[in-house]
Amino acid sequence: xxxxxxxxxxxxxxxxxxxxxxxxxxxxxxxxxxxxxxxxxxxxxxxxxxxxxxxxxxxxxxxxxxxxxxxxxxxxxxxxxxxxxxxxxxxxxxxxxxxxxxxxxxxxxxxxxxxxxxxxxxxxxxxxxxxxxxxxxxxxxxxxxxxxxxxxxxxxxxxxxxxxxxxxxxxxxxxxxxxxxxxxxxxxxxxxxxxxxxxxxxxxxxxxxxxxxxxxxxxxxxxxxxxxxxxxxxxxxxxxxxxxxxxxxxxxxxxxxxxxxxxxxxxxxxxxxxxxxxxxxxxxxxxxxxxxxxxxxxxxxxxxxxxxxxxxxxxxxxxxxxxxxxxxxxxxxxxxxxxxxxxxxxxxxxxxxxxxxxxxxxxxxxxxxxxxxxxxxxxxxxxxxxxxxxxxxxxxxxxxxxxxxxxxxxx
Amino acid sequence: xxxxxxxxxxxxxxxxxxxxxxxxxxxxxxxxxxxxxxxxxxxxxxxxxxxxxxxxxxxxxxxxxxxxxxxxxxxxxxxxxxxxxxxxxxxxxxxxxxxxxxxxxxxxxxxxxxxxxxxxxxxxxxxxxxxxxxxxxxxxxxxxxxxxxxxxxxxxxxxxxxxxxxxxxxxxxxxxxxxxxxxxxxxxxxxxxxxxxxxxxxxxxxxxxxxxxxxxxxxxxxxxxxxxxxxxxxxxxxxxxxxxxxxxxxxxxxxxxxxxxxxxxxxxxxxxxxxxxxxxxxxxxxxxxxxxxxxxxxxxxxxxxxxxxxxxxxxxxxxxxxxxxxxxxxxxxxxxxxxxxxxxxxxxxxxxxxxxxxxxxxxxxxxxxxxxxxxxxxxxxxxxxxxxxxxxxxxxxxxxxxxxxxxxxxx
Numbered sequence: 061x062x063x064x065x066x067x068x069x070x071x072x073x074x075x076x077x078x079x080x081x082x083x084x085x086x087x088x089x090x091x092x093x094x095x096x097x098x099x100x101x102x103x104x105x106x107x108x109x110x111x112x113x114x115x116x117x118x119x120x121x122x123x124x125x126x127x128x129x130x131x132x133x134x135x136x137x138x139x140x141x142x143x144x145x146x147x148x149x150x151x152x153x154x155x156x157x158x159x160x161x162x163x164x165x166x167x168x169x170x171x172x173x174x175x176x177x178x179x180x181x182x183x184x185x186x187x188x189x190x191x192x193x194x195x196x197x198x199x200x201x202x203x204x205x206x207x208x209x210x211x212x213x214x215x216x217x218x219x220x221x222x223x224x225x226x227x228x229x230x231x232x233x234x235x236x237x238x239x240x241x242x243x244x245x246x247x248x249x250x251x252x253x254x255x256x257x258x259x260x261x262x263x264x265x266x267x268x269x270x271x272x273x274x275x276x277x278x279x280x281x282x283x284x285x286x287x288x289x290x291x292x293x294x295x296x297x298x299x300x301x302x303x304x305x306x307x308x309x310x311x312x313x314x315x316x317x318x319x320x321x322x323x324x325x326x327x328x329x330x331x332x333x334x335x336x337x338x339x340x341x342x343x344x345x346x347x348x349x350x351x352x353x354x355x356x357x358x359x360x361x362x363x364x365x366x367x368x369x370x371x372x373x374x375x376x377x378x379x380x381x382x383x384x385x386x387x388x389x390x391x392x393x394x395x396x397x398x399x400x401x402x403x404x405x406x407x408x409x410x411x412x413x414x415x416x417x418x419x420x421x422x423x424x425x426x427x428x429x430x431x432x433x434x435x436x437x438x439x440x441x442x443x444x445x446x447x448x449x450x451x452x453x454x455x456x457x458x459x460x461x462x463x464x465x466x467x468x469x470x471x
Numbered sequence: 472x473x474x475x476x477x478x479x480x481x482x483x484x485x486x487x488x489x490x491x492x493x494x495x496x497x498x499x500x501x502x503x504x505x506x507x508x509x510x511x512x513x514x515x516x517x518x519x520x521x522x523x524x525x526x527x528x529x530x531x532x533x534x535x536x537x538x539x540x541x542x543x544x545x546x547x548x549x550x551x552x553x554x555x556x557x558x559x560x561x562x563x564x565x566x567x568x569x570x571x572x573x574x575x576x577x578x579x580x581x582x583x584x585x586x587x588x589x590x591x592x593x594x595x596x597x598x599x600x601x602x603x604x605x606x607x608x609x610x611x612x613x614x615x616x617x618x619x620x621x622x623x624x625x626x627x628x629x630x631x632x633x634x635x636x637x638x639x640x641x642x643x644x645x646x647x648x649x650x651x652x653x654x655x656x657x658x659x660x661x662x663x664x665x666x667x668x669x670x671x672x673x674x675x676x677x678x679x680x681x682x683x684x685x686x687x688x689x690x691x692x693x694x695x696x697x698x699x700x701x702x703x704x705x706x707x708x709x710x711x712x713x714x715x716x717x718x719x720x721x722x723x724x725x726x727x728x729x730x731x732x733x734x735x736x737x738x739x740x741x742x743x744x745x746x747x748x749x750x751x752x753x754x755x756x757x758x759x760x761x762x763x764x765x766x767x768x769x770x771x772x773x774x775x776x777x778x779x780x781x782x783x784x785x786x787x788x789x790x791x792x793x794x795x796x797x798x799x800x801x802x803x804x805x806x807x808x809x810x811x812x813x814x815x816x817x818x819x820x821x822x823x824x825x826x827x828x829x830x831x832x833x834x835x836x837x838x839x840x841x842x843x844x845x846x847x848x849x850x851x852x853x854x855x856x857x858x859x860x861x862x863x864x865x866x867x868x869x870x871x872x873x874x875x876x877x878x879x880x881x882x
Binding site: 115116117118119120146148149150151152153154183184185186187294372373376377379380382385386387389390392393394395397398399400401402404414416417418419458459460462463466467 | 788791825
């Protein structure tokens with residue numbers, strides 16, 4: 061945690077308003093960290109619905125498998141997150157820890173086990189004592205507060221250099237509702253210490269299936285459109301909770317036109333949080349936006365955009381402030397989606413660099429070089445295939461800082 | 472070219488014997504480099520057959536597209552390779568350069584244009600004058616020699632820190648035949664300056680379709696099983712030429728049992744050359760062998776092995792001499808192939824680290840830590856799914872040296 065704050069960090073943690081029906085407490089568990097809280101407990105009022113997206117990893121952690129089961133019920137009363145140990149690849153011992161934690165949290169919240177959600181983030185493969193989290197939970201009941209958003213965001217941090225929060229309001233069937241979220245992550249994976257976790261809360265009344273449809277759709281364009289190093293964690297989790305305290309008439313389907321403003325606000329919160337993860341990318345010095353247009357489909361556009369975003373050669377060129385568009389051409393070529401060399405157009409910082417299969421006549425690199433020196437780099441790739449497919453992804457550069465953070469010994 | 476020689480380089484360039492029917496000349500073109508030869512010409516006697524494998528990039532270079540066309544004929548008389556400019560993404564001007572070079576080489580060798588093979592390696596997107604190569608070819612005819620193997624290997628280098636050659640003999644239908652090869656490359660892609668090119672020559676008599684079947688099969692386990700940074704170039708090319716001077720009875724099919732020893736020797740040459748590319752990986756300090764067994768198929772095993780090999784987190788951990796097997800677990804989990812957490816077994820340096828979904832009881836990290844300090848790191852992942860699928864891939868670590876080489880400005 062001695063890492064300096066990312067140069068791309070926001071000026072401060074935003075002020076998150078109270079969301080009726082949501083309370084937090086944090087504490088130190090002694091599992092790994094000293095001098096900071098590393099367990100976050102959220103208690104939710106009865107009637108709270110939940111939606112979630114979980115890692116597709118074939119080696120998912122025990123807490124992820126638990127959440128997958130619990131999400132089938134759609135109701136939530138408690139969330140417990142610990143930082144410092146991922147409880148991943150810990151075998152039957154890992155399952156025992158999940159069971160003990162769920163039991164303690166259910167007792168505290170007065171709910172059924174299936175209404176408890178868990179996440180663990182930290183080192184993989186280190187066994188976690190069955191009661192390591194359960195034993196600190198009872199004492200946390202007294203400290204529950206509606207206002208501890210920043211403390212909650214800080215308690216789930218690992219290699220993060222700043223806590224990440226976001227808030228928006230929306231009008232839903234005539235009522236103003238609030239959406240607050242916080243998250244952690246600074247490598248897209250980094251199974252030691254840099255899993256992506258996100259928790260979003262609203263006072264809107266939205267049935268679980270509708271909530272799930274909204275989250276799945278928006279997740280694809282936000283949390284699933286950022287990458288630091290192309291890795292996927294054993295623990296990646298985003299959960300969205302709706303307490304219903306706003307008292308709006310619950311929408312029956314995700315397509316309900318009353319949801320338009322809520323959908324806009326939810327996407328803004330997810331995007332803000334996802335981009336903050338990139339801004340805290342390990343070793344990052346540049347925030348990079350890559351848009352691909354003119355593709356056969358959105359999926360094709362996204363695959364090409366992610367191939368560019370994950371290319372070590374593109375990422376090191378950006379770190380070196382080098383407008384090396386040849387590396388972008390090569391990434392497009394190997395992405396496995398249709399592209400035509402002589403139609404491809406690449407712009408950096410709004411300046412068209414190549415078209416018709418070659419550098420544009422009279423190309424002046426000076427304004428592009430100036431753009432590359434800034435903290436925000438914009439790359440536009442127009443495949444010009446006549447299709448409607450487009451996608452935007454966000455990433456950061458690859459620097460010596462990344463090697464320093466990930467190439468040093470665990471202990 | 473001021474880079475220090477890789478610490479993983481072989482002690483010296485091997486002594487490559489004459490192969491009757493193959494002669495080389497090299498020269499400096501003035502395209503980019505000073506004080507070294509950067510054009511390689513090979514002239515082959517009439518009757519030489521050829522096989523090749525070319526990049527699958529959708530933005531392949533003009534010389535690659537030329538070779539794709541020429542390979543349909545199966546005959547070769549001349550090969551021209553230049554280093555310093557990839558003639559990729561150079562539009563119609565790039566095609567004009569190919570035409571002019573082919574014409575000059577055909578005149579020199581006294582052959583048809585379809586018997587000329589070209590490769591270009593270097594920066595992408597910089598136009599190359601139509602006669603830049605053609606104008607230096609005529610004067611090279613006088614310098615043709617059967618012995619200039621090392622000079623040829625050196626003339627095609629870009630960011631390579633050492634020339635790469637290999638030789639084997641084999642018995643084919645009672646005759647001893649020779650296989651010589653050389654190649655260049657130090658990033659799997661690196662469109663500036665680090666494309667993979669390989670040229671292999673034999674005096675065996677083998678019809679083009681049989682040669683192609685052998686090369687395609689062996690390429691998959693050699694050149695297609697190494698990775699430095701997961702990128703694929705616009706120019707990757709491997710060509711195999713057979714002059715027929717050994718006078719063996721030509722085999723009719725690749726399955727001919729007389730080809731067994733030739734196949735063995737060809738695979739050894741391809742593997743030796745492919746591994747030398749990894750040993751010259753940009754910034755490499757460790758040579759890493761990753762074997763995956765017990766998979767559903769060889770393809771599944773290879774996809775998992777390459778996911779591990781391309782993980783920046785695995786590669787930086789190896790650079791840091793950290794036996795961080797949690798990162799290997801995570802890479803297996805996200806590879807997109809079937810894996811079962813509780814069956815997975817991971818060994819490093821021959822020591823079993825995890826099984827049954829967790830670290831093995833009493834695991835002693837000391838011998839593994841000692842293994843990680845060496846220059847050769849061996850990782851074995853047994854999926855234990857009961858399938859016959861297995862694959863071995865080779866890669867290197869990801870170090871500050873890689874960032875230095877690729878994060879500095881092109882000029």
